[in-house]
Amino acid sequence: MAELRIETPGEGLRLLVMSRGAKRNALSSNLIAALREQVRVAETEGVRALIIAGEGPVFSAGADFSMLQGSSSDLAFDDAMSELTAALMQSPTISFAAIHGACIGAALDLALACDFRVAARDASFSLPAVSMGILYNPRRLRDILPMIDPAIARRLLLLAETLDCGDARMGGLVTHLAEQAGSGAALDAALDHAARAATLPLRAQGAAKAFVAAARRADFNEENWQALRRELLASDERKAALLRARTSRK
Numbered sequence: 738m739a740e741l742r743i744e745t746p747g748e749g750l751r752l753l754v755m756s757r758g759a760k761r762n763a764l765s766s767n768l769i770a771a772l773r774e775q776v777r778v779a780e781t782e783g784v785r786a787l788i789i790a791g792e793g794p795v796f797s798a799g800a801d802f803s804m805l806q807g808s809s810s811d812l813a814f815d816d817a818m819s820e821l822t823a824a825l826m827q828s829p830t831i832s833f834a835a836i837h838g839a840c841i842g843a844a845l846d847l848a849l850a851c852d853f854r855v856a857a858r859d860a861s862f863s864l865p866a867v868s869m870g871i872l873y874n875p876r877r878l879r880d881i882l883p884m885i886d887p888a889i890a891r892r893l894l895l896l897a898e899t900l901d902c903g904d905a906r907m908g909g910l911v912t913h914l915a916e917q918a919g920s921g922a923a924l925d926a927a928l929d930h931a932a933r934a935a936t937l938p939l940r941a942q943g944a945a946k947a948f949v950a951a952a953r954r955a956d957f958n959e960e961n962w963q964a965l966r967r968e969l970l971a972s973d974e975r976k977a978a979l980l981r982a983r984t985s986r987k
Contacts, residue, residue, distance in 0.1 A: 741771040742792070746928055749785035749935035751775070758793030763801035764843050769817045772847075776824040776832075785935035787828075788927050789851060790835040790920065796860070799842030815874045818843055822850035822877060826950060829943040831934045835927035836860045836911075837920040846873075849881050849910070852946065855927040856911040859918035860902045868897040883953060885909040938974045 742754040753775050755762040762768075772789070779787050791797050800814060825832050825847075834840075834848035837857040845864050848854050866873040873894065882890055889908030892898040905911045915926035934942070944965055951957055969975055 740765065740768040741775065743775060746788075747932055747935075749783075750788065750928070750931055751779050751782075751784040751786070752788045752790065752924075752928075755789070755791040755797055760801065761795050761798035761839070762791040762793065762844070763798050764818070764847070765801040766804060766814075766817060768801075769821050773817075773821045773824050776821070776828055776830070779830045780828055784830055785939070786931035787830050787832045788835055788924070788931050789832065789847070790924050790927070791837070792920070794920075795838035796834070796836045796840045796923075797844030797847070798839060799844045814843075815876075818846060819874065819876060822846060822880075825850040826880070829946065831931070831942065831946065833927045833931050833934075835920075835923040837918070837923040839863070841865065842873075845910070846877055846881070849884060853912045853927075853930065854910060855913040855915060855923055855930060856902050856905065857915045857918050857920070857923035857926075858902055860905070860911070860923070861899050862893075862905045862910050863897065863899040864893040865897040867894065938978050940972065940974050941969055941978075944969060 740755070740757050742756045744752040744754070746752050753772060755764075755768060755772075757763060757765070757768065776787065778784075804814060831853075832851040833853045833855055834851040835855050836848060837860055840848055840860060840862050842864055845862055864873060878894075886908040889900065889904065889910065892900065900908065900910070902911060902914065906914060913926060913930060915922040948962060951962070
């Protein structure tokens with residue numbers, strides 16, 4: 738677990754810091770497995786918000802090239818990343834990526850699997866698969882492409898461009914901007930957003946996250962979601978929220 742530092746910065750919060758600074762936080766098989774395990778642990782322990790960050794000057798340089806062979810055997814890396822990204826997207830735990838410096842390739846894939854991406858002013862983003870002579874994992878691209886502007890997607894995929902924070906924000910890669918540059922700025926902003934997320938009604942928040950994913954699928958069933966909405970309308974959680982709202986208006 739030396740490649741991943743785990744902290745509890747506040748009630749209901751869990752911070753995962755990729756700690757391979759000497760390797761620019763490159764995603765090794767051990768680091769990917771550790772992140773996947775901690776997503777599971779967060780669910781088990783009832784963590785409300787998960788924050789993923791990187792130590793040193795960058796968020797992550799992407800795949801650890803020392804693991805790759807330049808052959809079809811590298812599909813094992815795709816499989817490991819797909820398990821990690823699926824775990825983040827399917828987890829009821831709300832997730833934030835706190836991004837500073839470079840966020841490259843598989844690291845961008847990881848960040849896009851999080852619900853929110855909080856970027857410092859020095860953050861940059863690239864998906865340089867074409868420059869490495871490959872097509873990025875089609876399974877993941879099907880999830881990623883609906884999330885971002887088509888022009889931004891073409892710049893990333895066809896030209897292997899590096900996008901600055903401004904272009905990334907306009908293109909949908911970044912959901913929140915920190916006030917300044919640097920890892921501290923990204924992390925502080927992500928922690929602020931995560932702390933607020935952790936105070937929102939649990940069942941409603943989980944339902945909203947699940948709905949966002951389900952609405953894009955071909956087997957979407959509106960009546961099932963209407964039934965869940967009716968259940969939430971009469972829930973104790975909603976009654977408590979209404980009472981708080983009425984009290985705050987007095």
